[in-house]
Amino acid sequence: MTSKTIVQSPRMIWTTRIIGILALVGTGITVWLGLWATPPDQTQGDLVRLVYIHPGVAWVALYLAFGLAAGCSLLYLWPRTRSLFWDRLAAASVEVGVVFNACTLISGSIWGKPTWGVWWAWDARLTSTAVLLVLFLGYLALRRVPAEPEVRARRSAFAALFAVVDVPIVHFSVVWWKTLHQGATVLNANLSPTIHGSMAWTLLLGFVALTLAFVWMLLVRYRIGAMEDYLGSGELDMALLERQSEGMAPVPATGEAPEALAPVGSAPGARAPAEVTR
């Protein structure tokens, strides 16, 4: 499947929309369950409600987004599967992942203040997560350096692979160093979750909803990236057609629409419509 078909196919556009709607609904139900339906925790009280969001956000950022970026980078570097498709997907994944990574740190801080008494602790997991954010910000900075698409793709792929080395460090930091941050609740060593009942279901739904949100953002960001590339490669007309066919911006009809768009106060039908259509 080439990148063009993904951007253009109406099926893909509809899939994106449906995933977006599902993500929205899922997040809405998670919020309702998390804030009202589930009981407060025995020891943590209402603070436990953050647990429905924070691990899910972290899961998306660290494992899904950065893992996908590393996988795509490998596929790009592998000569047989080399395609700018993987490069764009990796870039989109990192960009969304960075947002989720920042949200992980923010939601963790909000929980840390009332629980640990501080916004930030120099704990191994917190520190390594913050380092991860900086590493991938570096990746995005490297991408912004003007270069030929192939050169940029290659360079970025290496940077992503170097940065992703930090992910296992973050994951095992709670085991290697005895940290303030608690250990794994669900994906622990003997795979027996230490959370049950309605709380477990809400947590699970949170994971699903945030994963869907990630996929939706990834697809949208990928489309934008692909369109930017068309723009750069002189295929502006195709990008414009593509944008217009989404139904967001209707194609101006030659007769009436331009007049509606003409600025108020300008002579109607004189010069303005011609400028707009051009």
Place this chain on the structure above:
Amino acid sequence: MWRDTLLMAGKDLRIEARSRVALSQVAPFGIVALVLFAFALGPDRSPMVKGAPGLFWVAMLFSSVLAIQRSVSVESTDGARDGLRLSGLDPAGQFLGKTLSVAAQLVALEVVLGVGVVLLYGASIQTYWLIAVSCLLGTIGLAAAGTLYGALSAGLRIKETLLPFLLLPVVAPVLLAGTRMWQAALSGGTPANGTPWFHLLIAFDAVYLALGVVVYGPIQETA
């Protein structure tokens, strides 16, 4: 590969011996950094002694960025990089050679800064071998990760600003482990105090040396 390593390291060190850039610019920069830290902490001795391990490693990290930039810029003029690619030297050997040369310069710098820390901050070293081990392992890690990122940013017009941003977070574990080992060494700690950090440094070195050996060749094609 090992012959190429020595050739490459010998070339870089010979350039350094003739140009004396590290000696006349990087080492003084490290000392200036130490003096500035002392100004920032005020004339009182106790915070300086307490912070000496961390300040030493921060000064090392900043100086190593300069050493890496120098090591990269040596290849960037007169088509030196294309020449190297044509030379048929094993890319892994080139990587190890450049790493070795940077590491040798950084070890020399560590001796200077170590003496500076003792003289300027009044820190007294209790366990010398812990210092030596942490410096050696930390230096290899700094040089390997630096050479790798240096190669990645080579040929970029804005590498002066991008390289520190990319490199410094990556070498944070070296700062962390080096500082802890120095703290143990200054307080007369036993080997046990340094062991987990010792493992971290070894793992860091192994990861970046292995990465460099594998990907240095392909990276050269990007620039």
